[in-house]
Every structure is written in structure tokens, then in C-alpha cells.
Amino acid sequence: MTFKGLRVALVGPLPPPAGGMANQTRQLAELLRGEGATVEVVQVNAPYRPAWVGQVQGLRALARLLPYLWALLRAAGRADVMHVMANSGWSWHLFAAPAVWIASLRGVPVIVNYRGGEAEPFLQRSVASVRPTMARVTQLVLPSGFLQEVFARFGMQGRVVSNIIDLARFRPVPPKGGAHLMVARNLEAIYGIDTALRAFAIVHAARPDAVLSVAGSGPLEGALKALAAELGVAAHVRFTGRLDRDQMAALYRDADLSLNPSRVDNMPNSVLESLASGVPVVTTDVGGIPYIVRHGQTALLVPRDAPEAMAAEALRVLGDATLASALREAGLAEVRRYSWQAVRSELLAAYMDAMRRPHQPADRRTKD
Structure with missing residues (x-):
């Protein structure tokens, strides 16, 4: 056939x-x-x-x-x-x-x-x-x-x-050991970008070299930029707007950690594309996410609306090269089935x- x-x-x-x-x-x-x-x-x-x-x-x-x-x-x-x-x-x-x-x-x-x-x-x-x-x-x-x-x-x-998942487009590069975090979701309430910003503020306090890229567009852009300013991290957060697939692939290759703070979800491509790009993932455990990644093996999972937990797991990955490497290798193996x-x-x-x-x-x- x-x-x-x-x-x-x-x-x-x-x-x-x-x-x-x-x-x-x-x-x-x-x-x-x-x-x-x-x-x-x-x-x-x-x-x-x-x-x-x-x-x-x-x-x-x-x-x-x-x-x-x-x-x-x-x-x-x-x-x-x-x-x-x-x-x-x-x-x-x-x-x-x-x-x-x-x-x-x-x-x-x-x-x-x-x-x-x-x-x-x-x-x-x-x-x-x-x-x-x-x-x-x-x-x-x-x-x-x-x-x-x-x-x-x-x-x-x-x-x-x-x-x-296009494994030719979303492909890994050698890890850089930096602190570039990214989020790739629309700027809507269900995707919890506010949680990612609050988590990033905690990360940045511990890692002043950390930066965050937020790739997406949506009705909450103004409110989220205001929140970044309120948290004192606006100078370290870049709102890229919506990117096409080649621009997204380039962003993954430049990132050291991917955050998925969604409040509702099924099978987010951003998580799978992160895995394919060799980028460790910290994600909420809502909806279908536990069906595609396993805590401590292919990603780190936290409850929704828990910026402290997300920040703690992000700092774990950024500070532990062995953990980051294990997540990276397991994620690359897992994503082949897509x-x-x-x-x-x-x-x-x-x-x-x-x-x-x-x-x-x-x-x-x-x-x-």
C-alpha cells in the first residue's frame, strides 16, 4: 500500500x-x-x-x-x-x-x-x-x-x-552551556506565559546571565511585557513575535532550555520540536503532556501555575550538565517516533x- x-x-x-x-x-x-x-x-x-x-x-x-x-x-x-x-x-x-x-x-x-x-x-x-x-x-x-x-x-x-516532526529541520547542535531560555506558545491565557515570566525572574536572580525568548503572538502581548517590566526582567526578555518554521528552528538551536508553562494542552509541537533540537524541556504536567514525556527521563514536569517549581527545575538543568545531557539524549531517542x-x-x-x-x-x- x-x-x-x-x-x-x-x-x-x-x-x-x-x-x-x-x-x-x-x-x-x-x-x-x-x-x-x-x-x-x-x-x-x-x-x-x-x-x-x-x-x-x-x-x-x-x-x-x-x-x-x-x-x-x-x-x-x-x-x-x-x-x-x-x-x-x-x-x-x-x-x-x-x-x-x-x-x-x-x-x-x-x-x-x-x-x-x-x-x-x-x-x-x-x-x-x-x-x-x-x-x-x-x-x-x-x-x-x-x-x-x-x-x-x-x-x-x-x-x-x-x-x-521534521527531524531534518529541527535538529540538534552541540550544547553551549549557556542560560538562554525560550517559550514557544501563543500569548494567550491558556498557555501560561505569565508563569514562565515569573519563573524566569527567579532564575535570573540566581543566574544573572540568563535571558528569555518568547516566540509567539497574541492578545496578552502588552500585559506580558508590562509584567516583565514589573518583575524587573524586561531588559532580559525578548518577545520575538510569531516566527516561521525556519526561524523557530534557528531559535531552538540557540536555546539552552525550553519552558512550556501551558494550563491546557494536548500534544504541543513546541515540546516535541525542543526534544528534536536537543533542548531540555521543563513543562507543566497538564492534559496530554505526560503521554509524550516522562518526568526525569525525557523532560522535567511541574504543576501548572507554579513558577517557583518551574524555576527550581530550570535551575537544576542549567546547573547540572549531566542531567541536561541525559534529558537531551533521551529526548532525541524518544522523538524519533514522530x-x-x-x-x-x-x-x-x-x-x-x-x-x-x-x-x-x-x-x-x-x-x-
């Missing part, structure tokens, strides 16, 4: 902005084309045409939705399988659900590739509206055992197909099963 000759309608966001799902969508399209598949990307965040429409509240949603629905109809008519990159909230209702219904009505097997750490609260709120759509899904594909368990609690059975060579067969099996069983829905109520 190969991807050669397969016609895939891939539904999802594309950069810019270069977020996790957008990067995964673009990367998957490139990999599938490299395997000989024909891939038509239906972009959920396509630019507004004309551009001024994007400034008109109310009109902009309609201006994006109508061309999107038309693109879905056309793509479904040319595809052997539709692969939908899905998330929670309005993204599900406006983009994922219409893609599922259109593919189903056109008789095209549809795979929902759900991502995001907020699946459980979303399903608790919206399961009644999600179930009819899931009943038309041929395969539910999830990037982690964590999400597989979450969906199973709502009677929806999924299979795990891991995220893909390479395309490792994930390729999992995804191909999901496609083949979907096309063999186009009318077997993913929505299954568990028996009490």
Missing part, C-alpha cells in the same frame, strides 16, 4: 500565521505530495477578497464562509478521501462540521483529525451538536492517547496517529481503512 495516486482533500489552516495546526497542515500536504498523492488543500483561513472585507465585522465571516463552502464542494467531488484538521469551539462549527457533512453527502470517506487540549470542556458543552456530525465521520484520528481517552468517554472511538518514516504507515492505514469502510461512523456510544 502506498499514497501514490491517492487524491486527498486536506482541510485546515495554512500559514500565515505560522501556528501549530497551520504548520502541520502545510507539512502534511508537502509530505503526501512527496509520496505521490494529489493533495488539494481547502484553506479555512484563506485571505479575504477583497482585503477590506476583513475589517467589517459580521461581513467578514460571511465573506470567508461562502468561498470556503464552495471550495469544499469542489474538492469533495475530486477526492478519494477528505482529511479534516479539526479543533474546538467555533472552529469546529464553522469549518470542521461543514466539511464532514459535505464529504458525507457526496459519498466521500472523511477523516476528522482532531487536535487541541480543550476537547473535554468542548465536548461537555457541545456533545449534543457534535454527535450528529461525528455520526458521518468514517475515521476519527487523534494525535495522542490522551485525546483518545477523552473522546472515548463521550462514546467516540478514535485511533492514534501521532503529530509529525518522524514521517514512523508515522507514515499509521496514516496510510487510516486512509485505507476509511476507504474500505466509508459508511462506518466514528461515533460509537460506549456500553455502561
Whole structure:
């Protein structure tokens, strides 16, 4: 079995902005084309045409939705399988659900590739509206055992197909022995950048040579810069804004330690990319993170909203070359299972099963 000759309608966001799902969508399209598949990307965040429409509240949603629905109809008519990159909230209702219904009505097997750490609260709120759509899904594909368990609690059975990390782009360099810390998350409340800043202030008090790079953008940028100033570390913190994948790879290669302070999470690419780049990780233990790293072996885990604990573990790594080396080597070994060579067969099996069983829905109520 190969991807050669397969016609895939891939539904999802594309950069810019270069977020996790957008990067995964673009990367998957490139990999599938490299395997000989024909891939038509239906972009959920396509630019507004004309551009001024994007400034008109109310009109902009309609201006994006109508061309999107038309693109879905056309793509479904040319595809052997539709692969939908899905998330929670309005993204599900406006983009994922219409893609599922259109593919189903056109008789095209549809795979929902759900991502995001907020699946459980979303399903608790919206399961009644999600179930009819899931009943038309041929395969539910999830990037982690964590999400597989979450969906199973709502009677929806999924299979795990891991995220893909580009090990050629995200590669290690010899350790530098410095104190350059980094965070690669959006500047939103759920990602806990304030915790990282408070932790860094403690680290900097002990290591005056320490610096912090915060790679991401979001609505809390002003508040977080103000917090850095309040903590007295603004001169040592660099807010880079959102970086593309090559810029991110360069940042990892320059870093000595990666912090992931998220309050909600599934399978953060930033953690896996850090491992692939040979950068030790200190992360919160929320959501799916314990499913991808093990405390004391491939990363150091701390509770959410605990800057003192995060700082203590960061200082441990920065001050113990043996520990840093052990985390680095174990992380490099672990991340190999997220390479395309490792994930390729999992995804191909999901496609083949979907096309063999186009009318077997993913929505299954568990028996009490």
C-alpha cells in the first residue's frame, strides 16, 4: 500500500500565521505530495477578497464562509478521501462540521483529525451538536492517547496517529552551556506565559546571565511585557513575535532550555520540536503532556501555575550538565517516533481503512 495516486482533500489552516495546526497542515500536504498523492488543500483561513472585507465585522465571516463552502464542494467531488484538521469551539462549527457533512453527502470517506487540549470542556458543552456530525465521520484520528481517552468517554472511538516532526529541520547542535531560555506558545491565557515570566525572574536572580525568548503572538502581548517590566526582567526578555518554521528552528538551536508553562494542552509541537533540537524541556504536567514525556527521563514536569517549581527545575538543568545531557539524549531517542518514516504507515492505514469502510461512523456510544 502506498499514497501514490491517492487524491486527498486536506482541510485546515495554512500559514500565515505560522501556528501549530497551520504548520502541520502545510507539512502534511508537502509530505503526501512527496509520496505521490494529489493533495488539494481547502484553506479555512484563506485571505479575504477583497482585503477590506476583513475589517467589517459580521461581513467578514460571511465573506470567508461562502468561498470556503464552495471550495469544499469542489474538492469533495475530486477526492478519494477528505482529511479534516479539526479543533474546538467555533472552529469546529464553522469549518470542521461543514466539511464532514459535505464529504458525507457526496459519498466521500472523511477523516476528522482532531487536535487541541480543550476537547473535554468542548465536548461537555457541545456533545449534543457534535454527535450528529461525528455520526458521518468514517475515521476519527487523534494525535495522542490522551485525546483518545477523552473522546472515548463521550462514546467516540478514535485511533492514534501521532503529530509529525521534521527531524531534518529541527535538529540538534552541540550544547553551549549557556542560560538562554525560550517559550514557544501563543500569548494567550491558556498557555501560561505569565508563569514562565515569573519563573524566569527567579532564575535570573540566581543566574544573572540568563535571558528569555518568547516566540509567539497574541492578545496578552502588552500585559506580558508590562509584567516583565514589573518583575524587573524586561531588559532580559525578548518577545520575538510569531516566527516561521525556519526561524523557530534557528531559535531552538540557540536555546539552552525550553519552558512550556501551558494550563491546557494536548500534544504541543513546541515540546516535541525542543526534544528534536536537543533542548531540555521543563513543562507543566497538564492534559496530554505526560503521554509524550516522562518526568526525569525525557523532560522535567511541574504543576501548572507554579513558577517557583518551574524555576527550581530550570535551575537544576542549567546547573547540572549531566542531567541536561541525559534529558537531551533521551529526548532525541524518544522523538524519533514522530518522524514521517514512523508515522507514515499509521496514516496510510487510516486512509485505507476509511476507504474500505466509508459508511462506518466514528461515533460509537460506549456500553455502561
